Amino acid sequence: MPSLSRRNAFAVVAVLIATACGGSPTATGSPSSTATAAGTDVNGTLQSGGFARTYILHLPPDSSRLKPTPIVIAFHGAPMTAGQLSNITHLSAVADRHGFAVLFPQGYERSWSLPGGTLPAAKAGIDDVAFVRALIDSVSQLHGLDPTRVVATGISNGGILTELLGCSLSDRLIGIAPVAGLMRRNTAASCAPARRISVFEIHGVDDPIAAYGGVPGLADGFLSFTETLGFWAGVDGCSKTPSSAQLAATTRDKTTVTTLTYSGCSSGTEVTGYAVEGGGHAWPGGQSIGSTEEFGVTSQQFDASELIWAFLDRHRG
Secondary structure, three states: OOOOOHHHOOOOOOOOOOOOOOOOOOOOEOOOOOOOOOOOEEEEEEEEOOEEEEEEEEOOOOOOOOOOEEEEEEEOOOOOOHHHHHHHHOHHHHHHHHOOEEEEEOOEOOEOOOOOOOOHHHHOOOOHHHHHHHHHHHHHHHHOEEEEEEEEEEEOHHHHHHHHHHHHOOOOOOEEEEEOOOOEHHHHHHOOOOOOOEEEEEEEOOOOOOOOOOEOOOOOOEOOHHHHHHHHHHHOOOOOOOEEEEOOOOOOOOOEEEEEEOOOOHHHOOEEEEEEEOEOOOOOOOOOOOOHHHHOEOOOOOOHHHHHHHHHHHHOO
């Protein structure tokens, strides 16, 4: 994964939307497995915008499965695969413990499309917002999942994807949880969510790929971590400034965690951030994306996947 800079802002990530493929996509689910056995992965295909899109759906065992069954959608980075993200995050194991489903969509040529992007999905005119909307409907109908209790998460470009989905798909999501992915400045400038949405952000202060302090420039720039939190706090009618606290250390890995929490958010929403000092471009508590030299330290002070479940649980009603 190359560096996330102004000249190459999209090469590491896996996000969403470009303007393209006008009109609504056709969507028909066709899981390749013959049975939807609990506690297993189901490989599926969905027709969207004239493209055959694939995904992995992990269903928890019947013994723990919640009814109705909420969903976490997890988006990989670029260039990555849905399977790689499953391994890095261990979200499936967390889902088995708590009873939710995890959906790992596969990006077009290991990428996601977004406005002004240069990745393969953008060049092909993929409409990933339409894809995600259709995917929620399809897997919910096929597998008895709850389309009203959905949280989107993702790492790197997939994290940036979730920022865009918070703007473009808030009518279908109860929350977003971007990891190592910040709000694009051009996305912020046009963001108009249909409703308020809860936000839980995680970012390494020493991330060498997606700069914690943001990137200037409207066309290819990014808000900083604190600016991204502040943007969502404004959307949700929260306090102007967050309260901060230090997370108790659980291991010695040269990282520490500062939590940033906004109060008074409207409609039962929340805006919370975990700033990982000493942390790199990583999924805390998970496997490393790559070498420490290239991506920095993967903090083990907390388990991002468990916290994303707790975030979903707080807001699923």
